[in-house]
Every structure is written in structure tokens, then in C-alpha cells.
Amino acid sequence: MKPLLLVDGYNVIGAWSVPQKEHLSIEESRDRLVHLIADYAGYSGEEVIVVFDGHYTDRPISTKMEQYGIQVVFTKHGESADNFIEAACAEVPKWRKVRVATSDSVEQTVTMGRGAVRVSSREFLIELTQVRASGRQTIEREAVSRGDLFSRLPPEQREIFTRMKRGEADE
Numbered sequence: 001m002k003p004l005l006l007v008d009g010y011n012v013i014g015a016w017s018v019p020q021k022e023h024l025s026i027e028e029s030r031d032r033l034v035h036l037i038a039d040y041a042g043y044s045g046e047e048v049i050v051v052f053d054g055h056y057t058d059r060p061i062s063t064k065m066e067q068y069g070i071q072v073v074f075t076k077h078g079e080s081a082d083n084f085i086e087a088a089c090a091e092v093p094k095w096r097k098v099r100v101a102t103s104d105s106v107e108q109t110v111t112m113g114r115g116a117v118r119v120s121s122r123e124f125l126i127e128l129t130q131v132r133a134s135g136r137q138t139i140e141r142e143a144v145s146r147g148d149l150f151s152r153l154p155p156e157q158r159e160i161f162t163r164m165k166r167g168e169a170d171e
Contacts, residue, residue, distance in 0.1 A: 001096055002047040006088055006116070007037060007124070008081045008102035009052040009072075015103055015121035036128055038068030043131045046099075049073060049088065051081040082107045089114040 012033060013019060019029040034050055041048040047070075054062065054075040062084070063074040075084050085100055089111045092098050098116040100107070101124035112118050119127070153161070 002045060003097035003099065004088075004092060005041075005044070005046040005048045006085045006098065006100045006111075007048065007050045008085060008100070008104065008107065008121070009033060009050045010081065011102045011104055012121045012124060016125055034067055034070070034072055036132075038070045040128050040131050041070050043134075047071075051075065051084050053081045055080040082110075086110050086114070089116045092116075 009030065013026075013029045016029075016033070018024070018032070024032065030052060037048055037050055049071045051073045052075070054077060057074075057077055059074060059076050062076045062079065065072050073084060075081055082102075082104060085102070085107065089098055089100065092115075094115055098111075099119055100111040100116045101119050101121060102111075103121040
């Protein structure tokens, strides 16, 4: 079973400088964050649940949806993202690795008490960018050699085979 990452979405948005710099609306910020986290999940191999607070909305039920391969949750009226994350941590088997991305100190304490590893929102944002950058470098490195045995050979050996193919004598 994959490790689980629970993300307090609005908490991470609050620590993120991009929405302010680019004057993004809350909807645009949510969409951009979900997209970045989905991209990150592809590289990290974690199961990811991003939770957005519905505490102050009039939403009568929680909404769960799959978006870009990750689960996005909007909690119902009266339920905070913290409540949802705490309950999710309590339900996970003790042997499964769980991380929680939030900067809420009470949330960090409660989830750590339930066996989760905490990562602050700022640390998570740094991790997002680092994993994406290293993933891109890996993809660029492997693009040449992905499905072709010949391209995986050292340049000297490729040259020898190329000359053999042309019928040239090896000197």
C-alpha cells in the first residue's frame, strides 16, 4: 500500500507566495495547488488527499472527488479540514506511513500523536518544487534511452556498432 499524504489545502495556500504575487482568486489558487500536488504525487508515489475547509460554508455534506489522480475533499459546514485530517489519521492502520502537510500547530500535535509524520506548509511547498525539478531532470535524462537498448550503450560502443552496420573495418 502506498504511503498516504494528507494536505490541509488552505493552510498550504496561506504559506504560498504565488497566489499573492499573481493576484489569484481563491478558486484559481485551489486549482493551481491541486494541479501541482497531483504532479508531485506522480513523482513521489504517494496516495494524496487534499482537504479544503468547508467549516464556514453552507455546504450540507462533504464533497469528495478524484482530480488529476488525487483525491480532493471539501468538508461540510461545521467541519474543518483539521477535523477531517484527524479522523483520517485515526482510521489508517498503524503500519501505513502517513504524512500531514499543515502549519497548524494543534493539528501537527494531534496527528503526530496518531502516528503521522508532520511537514510544515512551507517545507511541503519546497518539497513540491524540488521533486518536480528532479523529476523533470530524470525524465530529460531518460528520454533518450527510454525504449532503445542502443542508446543506452556508451558512445564508444555505439560508434563500433555503427561502423559494423556500415560494413566499415575496425582499425
